[in-house]
Amino acid sequence: MNIRDAYIEFFKERDHAQIPSAPIVPENDPSVLFNTAGMQPLVPYLKGAEHPNGTRLCDYQKCLRTNDLDEVGDTVHHTFFEMLGNWSLGDYFKKESLTWSFEFLTKSLNVPVEKLAVSVFAGNEVVPADEESIEIWKSLGLPEKRIKMLQDNWWPNMEATGPCGPDSEIFYWSSTEPVPEEFDPNDETWVEIWNNVFMQCMHHEDGSFSNLPKKNVDTGMGLERITAVLEGVKDNYQSSVWKDVIAKIVEIADCPYEGNEREMRIIADHIRSAVFISADPAGIKPSNTDQGYILRRLIRRTIRYAKSLGIDLNSNWEVELAQLIVSKFGKYYPELERNAQVVYDVLTTEKVKFGKTLDNGLKEFAKITENLTDKKLNKDLAFKLYDTYGFPLELTVELSQEKGIEVDTEGFKEKFEEHKAKSRQGAEQKFKGGLASSGETEAKYHTATHLLNAALKQIVNENIHQKGSNITAERMRFDFNCDHKLTDEEKSKVEALVNEWIQAGLDVTIQQMSKADAIASGAEASFIERYPDPVTVYSIGDVSREVCGGPHATNTNILGTFKIKKEEAVASGIRRIKAVLTD
Numbered sequence: 001m002n003i004r005d006a007y008i009e010f011f012k013e014r015d016h017a018q019i020p021s022a023p024i025v026p027e028n029d030p031s032v033l034f035n036t037a038g039m040q041p042l043v044p045y046l047k048g049a050e051h052p053n054g055t056r057l058c059d060y061q062k063c064l065r066t067n068d069l070d071e072v073g074d075t076v077h078h079t080f081f082e083m084l085g086n087w088s089l090g091d092y093f094k095k096e097s098l099t100w101s102f103e104f105l106t107k108s109l110n111v112p113v114e115k116l117a118v119s120v121f122a123g124n125e126v127v128p129a130d131e132e133s134i135e136i137w138k139s140l141g142l143p144e145k146r147i148k149m150l151q152d153n154w155w156p157n158m159e160a161t162g163p164c165g166p167d168s169e170i171f172y173w174s175s176t177e178p179v180p181e182e183f184d185p186n187d188e189t190w191v192e193i194w195n196n197v198f199m200q201c202m203h204h205e206d207g208s209f210s211n212l213p214k215k216n217v218d219t220g221m222g223l224e225r226i227t228a229v230l231e232g233v234k235d236n237y238q239s240s241v242w243k244d245v246i247a248k249i250v251e252i253a254d255c256p257y258e259g260n261e262r263e264m265r266i267i268a269d270h271i272r273s274a275v276f277i278s279a280d281p282a283g284i285k286p287s288n289t290d291q292g293y294i295l296r297r298l299i300r301r302t303i304r305y306a307k308s309l310g311i312d313l314n315s316n317w318e319v320e321l322a323q324l325i326v327s328k329f330g331k332y333y334p335e336l337e338r339n340a341q342v343v344y345d346v347l348t349t350e351k352v353k354f355g356k357t358l359d360n361g362l363k364e365f366a367k368i369t370e371n372l373t374d375k376k377l378n379k380d381l382a383f384k385l386y387d388t389y390g391f392p393l394e395l396t397v398e399l400s401q402e403k404g405i406e407v408d409t410e411g412f413k414e415k416f417e418e419h420k421a422k423s424r425q426g427a428e429q430k431f432k433g434g435l436a437s438s439g440e441t442e443a444k445y446h447t448a449t450h451l452l453n454a455a456l457k458q459i460v461n462e463n464i465h466q467k468g469s470n471i472t473a474e475r476m477r478f479d480f481n482c483d484h485k486l487t488d489e490e491k492s493k494v495e496a497l498v499n500e501w502i503q504a505g506l507d508v509t510i511q512q513m514s515k516a517d518a519i520a521s522g523a524e525a526s527f528i529e530r531y532p533d534p535v536t537v538y539s540i541g542d543v544s545r546e547v548c549g550g551p552h553a554t555n556t557n558i559l560g561t562f563k564i565k566k567e568e569a570v571a572s573g574i575r576r577i578k579a580v581l582t583d
Contacts, residue, residue, distance in 0.1 A: 003109070003227060004060050004332065007084045010104050011058035016086055019053055021333060024062045024080075025282035025291055025468065027549065033291050034064040034277075038083035039197075039218045044549060045089055046163060046199060046216050052512050052534045055091035060084050060223065062276060062333065066294055070420060072269050073262040075235040079298065080273040082223040090214035097196050097217045098136045101170060105194070109230060113141055115173040117183035117190060121166030122149035124158070126209055127201065130166040137168075145182040155197045155218075163199045163212060170194040172229050191229055194221040237265050245272070248324050252317045253309040263305040270302040271318065271347075275325045278346040279339040281526070282468045282479075285571035286350045290470075292571065299350045300390050303358075308395065313355060318347040354390070361389025365396070369403055379411025386412070387419070443551040444559050444581055445476040447508060447540065448498065451556070452478050452577065453524065454544040455497040460490055465526045467574055475565070475580050482575040486567050498562040505557035506541030513537060515547075523547050 008018050022041035024034050035041060038061040045051040061083045071077040088097065105111040118137050123129030129149060137147050155167045171190040173179045183190060199216040201209045228239040237246055245268045250257055257264055277284050277295045286296035303313065311317050322343050330337040368381055377400055385391035393412055400407045449469050456464045460482065468479040486494075515533045519525055523537045524546040538552055539545045553559060559581055566578040 001109070003230075004082070004084065004223060006108050007104065007221075008058055008060070010108050011056075011086045011100070014056070014100060016056040016058040017053035019057050019059045021059060021061045023280050023282060023335075024064055024276050025280045025284060027469065033294060034066075035061065036063055036065050037061075038063065038085035038220045039087075041549075042087060042218075044551060046087075046218065048214065049551075051089055052536060055089040056087070057089070058084075058086040060332065064273060064277070069297070073266045075237065075265075076225075078224055078236070078269050080269070080276055084221045084223055084226075086217075086219050088217035090216060093200075093215055093217060094132055094196075094198055095136055097198070097219065098133060098168060099140065101194055101196055101219065102140045105170070109226075111172065111230070114179050116142065117146040117148070117171045117173070118142060119148045119150045119153050119169045119171070119183075119185055121153040121168075122151050124151065126158070127154075127166070130168070130198075133166070133168045133198075148183050148185050150185060155195075155199075158203075161203045161205055163201070163216075164203050165198045165200040165215075167195055167197040170196075174229055174232075174234075176232075191225065193226050193229055195219065235261075237261075237268060242268055244328065245321070245324060248321060249309075252315075252320060253306075253311050255309060260309060263309050266305045267302050267309075267321070270298040271321045272325050274298045274302065274347060275322050275336065275343050276329075276333070278343045279326075279333075279336045281335060281339075283481075283571070283574060284468075285346060285574070286353075287571060289570070295346075296350065299347060300354045300357075303351055303354050304390055304392055304395070307358070308392075313351065316348070318351055319344045322347055357389060361385060361391055362399075364389060365391070365399055369400070369405055372405060375405050377405055377407045379408045379415050382407055382409075382412040383415045383419075386416070440553075441473045442471050444553050445471045446548075446551060447553040447556065448502075448559055448562055448579070448581060449476055449478050450538065450540055450544045450546050450548070450552075451498045451501050451562070452476075452494070452579065453480070453546070454540075455494045455501075456480060456482075459493045459497060460486065465524070467526075475578060478577045478579070479570060479574055480577070481573055483573060485569070486575065491564050491567060495562060495564050501541070501543055502556045502559045502562060504541065505555055506543065507555050508552050509539045510552075511537045511539070518547050521545065 012018055022035055026032060026035050026040065032040070038059070039046065041061065051057065062080070063083050064080045066079055068077055069079055072079060105116065106113055120133045121130040134147055138144065153167050153169065155164060169192050171183065172193045173189060174191045175189045197218040199218060200212055202212050203209055224236055224239070224241050227241050228236045231239050233239050236242065246257055246264055249264045249267055253260070274295060277291065284291045284295055286292055286299060302318070306317060307313060326336045326340050326343065365385060369377070377396070382393065382396050385396050386393065393409060397407050397409065449466070449471070453464070453466050464480050464482060466478065467481055470477040512534050513521070515528055515535055518535050518537050519528070521537070522545060528535070528547055535547045536549065537545060538548050540556060561582045562579060563582060564577055564579045568576050570576045
């Protein structure tokens with residue numbers, strides 16, 4: 001059974017419109033580098049905007065998280081994953097959501113009821129317990145001992161401001177041992193497989209809670225996890241999601257999975273993530289910043305572990321694996337097939353570059369070890385080889401042993417944990433994502449990106465198109481295709497034209513139309529595949545017309561003064577402008 005297809009059909013039969021997966025690189029969420037959850041692209045609609053496809057939606061969404069990247073290699077962690085989701089935007093609520101989740105699991109997937117348990121919000125001094133969900137679960141046949149009330153069942157958490165509400169998580173008994181009579185959420189044999197979030201409250205800045213006028217349902221189920229659970233495998237990489245990829249790695253490396261599990265899991269995970277990132281319409285290329293840095297790190301880790309398995313790096317092993325990923329997922333994500341050659345070129349180019357870095361690292365290792373008098377490699381030197389040249393500790397230890405040198409592995413691990421802690425602190429800022437990051441200031445900046453795009457077309461080249469954007473409350477960042485560094489005169493003219501349009505007080509108008517009509521109307525549609533049909537078209541006077549998801553100002557006269565702060569290259573043929581709006 002294809003769970004992805006079965007899920008979509010189930011909810012389409014219940015009047016849900018299937019919407020396409022949003023790109024893996026978000027367009028309007030400055031708080032994240034990648035879409036990290038199925039609900040993320042729907043934030044504007046969960047906040048109240050009308051969705052062009054109605055109030056009942058379902059999809060499978062590409063997601064990528066890197067805050068646990070160093071954990072990949074075990075049986076359960078992945079960077080890229082697919083999230084199955086269904087939503088109610090002010091339509092149905094708890095009864096329908098929980099009932100349909102239960103029906104899909106027990107009837108469509110034939111999960112035995114006795115293998116299921118659930119958790120619900122226990123309530124506190126501010127918000128009462130979710131008794132309604134408890135009664136619904138009981139009516140569906142779940143015994144009281146399989147329903148647990150927990151304080152943590154509140155999304156996103158009790159501290160975060162904005163739309164929020166209780167959630168109900170569904171767990172599956174993942175063992176062949178007899179199912180215990182009572183659900184123990186601390187027993188890891190109970191695996192969470194689905195979460196139903198009921199967004200019914202608004203948490204205000206003063207700490208108070210009020211009921212939302214329009215209540216939403218947001219659900220999510222990880223495809224990799226549910227597949228492994230239903231197939232009864234403890235190692236996700238032995239499920240049908242991964243088996244063919246692992247088999248290909250075994251063939252290329254000419255060695256068994258057993259004994260090489262960690263290396264093969266990392267290669268399988270990272271090559272899949274790299275394929276999806278480099279196929280994204282945002283045109284991400286390996287670099288030293290943001291998404292490009294993540295892409296480079298994933299590819300280079302793949303190469304390191306391929307080398308450790310004895311794979312000939314001069315062969316086209318990376319393209320063989322990428323071709324398998326493209327053929328496996330292309331039916332569901334057509335940009336993979338459309339941009340396949342781009343993917344292969346990115347992987348091969350980075351492989352060649354990193355091959356030189358590895359060689360330099362080996363030279364650095366030789367130089368370092370020549371000058372050691374005590375035959376001991378300290379933690380700082382070991383970490384330098386890791387951080388600068390991409391040497392995993394195992395490689396450093398292996399090379400050192402050949403020379404009779406002892407490595408301070410414990411000291412290295414301490415430095416590595418410090419490095420991870422700093423990375424996670426940064427990740428908390430980059431990956432906090434969600435409902436708080438689309439306010440009035442961001443709407444102004446988003447409108448300014450449309451004006452900048454239009455000005456670049458007029459002043460520099462009519463064939464310029466947006467390749468990506470990132471907006472915060474402090475600044476805007478706009479990536480565009482261009483074959484040269486902008487001259488001071490070009491920057492000055494672009495800046496002046498944007499400010500001229502701002503001062504003109506142009507109205508921002510909104511229309512909904514089919515994709516075909518939007519393109520026929522002359523709307524800028526660089527990312528047309530990102531949006532469901534029909535699309536929303538934003539027009540700014542007669543100077544800009546773009547397919548977009550918002551948010552936007554209603555008139556340019558509230559934007560302030562536009563100022564370009566920096567213009568730079570970010571990849572071959574891609575330039576970036578950083579700009580601010582001042583009062």
